[in-house]
Amino acid sequence: MKLPHPRGSLSHAVIDLLSSPVATSNQPRLADEASTAVGATSDIVTDDDLQIALYVMYELSYRGFDGVDDDWEWDPELLRARRVLEDAFEAAVRSRVQVPTDVAPERAAVATTLFAMTAPTPGPSVARYVAKRATREQLDELLVLRSIYQLKEADPHTWAIPRLTGGPKAALVEIQADEYGGGDPERMHCELFARTMRGAGLDAEYGAYVERIPAITLATLNLMSLFGLHRRLRGATAGHLAAFEMTSSLPNRLYGDGFRRHGFDEGTTEYFDEHVEADAVHEQIAGRDLAGALAQQEPELCEDILFGAAACLYLDDLGGEHTLSAWTAGRSALRGIA
């Protein structure tokens, strides 16, 4: 994909830096600039400049950017600056979520807690809005917003596989193998999503819509990358995945209904229909065999497992509020571009 455009001074500095080869660059002050930007922001979670900067840094560990030296992934100064953003981002999320306390680090207790945290609630949601009210244009916006993660669906959690052992590792592999189509590239969930995008007439190329993605949506992906790239946070990855899977089957049914309401065929709704069935399997494995069993195997991770779940739900809620408030006010939920 192409390097995105900057959204402020820090992302400007990061993107400028990446445009030069690693060996010839001399940017010892990027971490200082990151510290200044973190000190100046009123909310790192919804700060366009900081979230796009972090997104760009993380993308170096996924697929990189056209014309950008791959060696930037391990550049010490870039990593120092990334660390500044990560510390502030993690601290902000930790300070805002309620993590259940006094949960015994036992398989059943942790699974029960996770299912309770993610229990379906009545009231407005993006999924209900899509099922009943969304316009054709809003369906496109839904796909564009989701594309930033869904075109690399499952990848951030895959980082945790080598950090786990035994039953929890087998559980994560079992889920991820299904996410990756069980060995069939046509069944990979990212490919099903690409097919849905093409069915709606959208560009399914990786990163095609990054300029239109608001900070809060970048933050939901950056959270997964933060958890996935740090072995320290393997518990949070497990909890995040469990919460993600547990809040997926029922909404995906509603997303599919929205697309059927607008006359889309099975090929276009297959992504959603597949997730209704797949995630009803995954949530059981993720809750019990992954997160629950991990808490039992490494009790000191129990709190992070629940934190990961709470953080997932918190950012998803913020993203959902952003989308719903825009749509109900007749505005676009996408980021405007000049």
Added chain:
Amino acid sequence: MTGTRPTTIVACPDGPILVRGDARLVDEDGKPVERRRATIALCRCGASAIRPFCDGTHKAIGFSAP
């Protein structure tokens, strides 16, 4: 691979029945039901819209397994 993994069936608390391994699904007339993944979740609450598979509806209706 050394041999086929034995079939396992797990009844999830207040949830579906997870089936792993080699198991052929057929409907009441004996016709095969397409199985698209290695591990499947079978509906136990009776309210799934994609029976015989689970779609998570047990959570919405507060299903409590006997």
